[in-house]
Amino acid sequence: MRIGLIGTGRIGTFHSMTLGRHPEVTSLVVADADGARATDLAERIGATAAPSVDQVFALGVDAVVITAATSAHAELIGRAARAGLPVFCEKPIALDLPGTLTALAEVDAAGTVLQLGFQRRFDAGYAAARDAVRAGALGRLHTVRAITSDPAPPPAAYLPLSGGLYRDCLVHDFDVLRWVTGREVTEVYATGSDAGPAMFREAGDVDTAAVLLTLDDGTLCTATATRCNGAGYDVRMELAGELDQLAVGLDDRTPLTSAELAGPAAPDKPWPGFLERFAPAYEAELAAFVEVVRGERANPCDGREALHALRIAEACEQSRRERRPVRMAEIPGPVRPA
Numbered sequence: 001m002r003i004g005l006i007g008t009g010r011i012g013t014f015h016s017m018t019l020g021r022h023p024e025v026t027s028l029v030v031a032d033a034d035g036a037r038a039t040d041l042a043e044r045i046g047a048t049a050a051p052s053v054d055q056v057f058a059l060g061v062d063a064v065v066i067t068a069a070t071s072a073h074a075e076l077i078g079r080a081a082r083a084g085l086p087v088f089c090e091k092p093i094a095l096d097l098p099g100t101l102t103a104l105a106e107v108d109a110a111g112t113v114l115q116l117g118f119q120r121r122f123d124a125g126y127a128a129a130r131d132a133v134r135a136g137a138l139g140r141l142h143t144v145r146a147i148t149s150d151p152a153p154p155p156a157a158y159l160p161l162s163g164g165l166y167r168d169c170l171v172h173d174f175d176v177l178r179w180v181t182g183r184e185v186t187e188v189y190a191t192g193s194d195a196g197p198a199m200f201r202e203a204g205d206v207d208t209a210a211v212l213l214t215l216d217d218g219t220l221c222t223a224t225a226t227r228c229n230g231a232g233y234d235v236r237m238e239l240a241g242e243l244d245q246l247a248v249g250l251d252d253r254t255p256l257t258s259a260e261l262a263g264p265a266a267p268d269k270p271w272p273g274f275l276e277r278f279a280p281a282y283e284a285e286l287a288a289f290v291e292v293v294r295g296e297r298a299n300p301c302d303g304r305e306a307l308h309a310l311r312i313a314e315a316c317e318q319s320r321r322e323r324r325p326v327r328m329a330e331i332p333g334p335v336r337p338a
Contacts, residue, residue, distance in 0.1 A: 001293065002027040004061035006053055006076060007068030008034075008041045011090060014275055015067055018283050020045045024290050031056045033068070057083050063293045064088070065286075070095060070161060074103040077303075081110040088289040090117040091171060093306045095163040097314060097332055100307050107303060114303035115289050120176040120235075121301055122284035125248040129239055130180045138241030141181065144221040145238040146173040149229030151255075151272065153196070159203035165192065165225055166209060166313040166320075173223040173237075174213075175309040180237065183215040184308075189325040190316035196228050211316050231255035232270030233277055249277075307333055 031050035032038035042049035066089040162168040192206030232255030255270035
């Protein structure tokens with residue numbers, strides 16, 4: 001199997017090393033808009049550097065992994081679909097609904113596969129929570145709390161390109177909320193604060209956000225995110241039901257200190273970032289993609305899942321802007337999963 005990887009930044013480098021170790025991947029071709037960066041990575045991991053992104057599609061690859069800049073995702077998905085190639089793409093497909101719908105239409109027309117990189121679906125803790133909910137171990141679920149906290153803000157130049165905190169960061173929480181509970185969001189009420197570093201105000205973004213989401217069975221959920229959590233990288237989900245409670249992401253590296261005398265102290269080595277926290281999940285999702293390409297399993301995270309998560313993020317942006325609850329029926333796109 002020969003796989004082409006486009007985009008050799010931080011996540012692209014991580015994915016290329018994962019694919020390079022996979023026993024079914026016999027050849028890896030890497031490309032980047034910065035040709036020197038692709039060449040350097042290829043030399044370090046024993047891959048082939050394509051002279052340009054265009055050349056990836058001319059070198060006879062069996063599948064494409066897209067880890068390029070977000071602005072390039074939709075075009076590259078379309079090119080791969082027209083070439084008849086299965087695609088794995090880091091989220092998002094695009095930063096807006098029209099771009100997302102156009103790319104999905106190209107995939108549908110070509111009859112190809114698009115797997116989205118929502119890695120939390122491959123995390124052991126979230127999978128265990130999903131199983132517990134499905135088995136009824138918690139009883140009727142009444143409350144879910146999702147938390148995503150980055151230890152430090154991204155570079156200022158990234159913010160105008162990110163789509164904002166709801167689309168770039170909380171979209172992971174929106175996706176995994178649907179996946180774990182098996183329910184759909186019917187309404188959101190979102191707010192945000194730009195009281196942190198000035199670069200957020202300059203980009204028209206917020207550094208901290210909170211959302212109240214109502215699910216179609218009446219379950220109430222909160223999702224919070226911040227770019228300024230100096231204690232460390234903190235991603236958790238708490239699920240409370242009539243019979244029991246369950247927490248995801250609560251371990252000896254969770255950057256949380258108890259105020260109680262008998263409670264846990266701050267960890268010696270808190271999670272520094274997403275690659276360290278979700279390394280096994282990232283490897284598992286690419287292993288799943290290889291199986292999809294080989295025809296050994298169904299697509300575990302179809303591109304339409306990104307559309308549903310993006311619609312929730314769009315509703316949050318509208319809610320924050322208009323200072324009111326927003327029904328999901330107000331947001332264009334399919335209401336139920338395809």
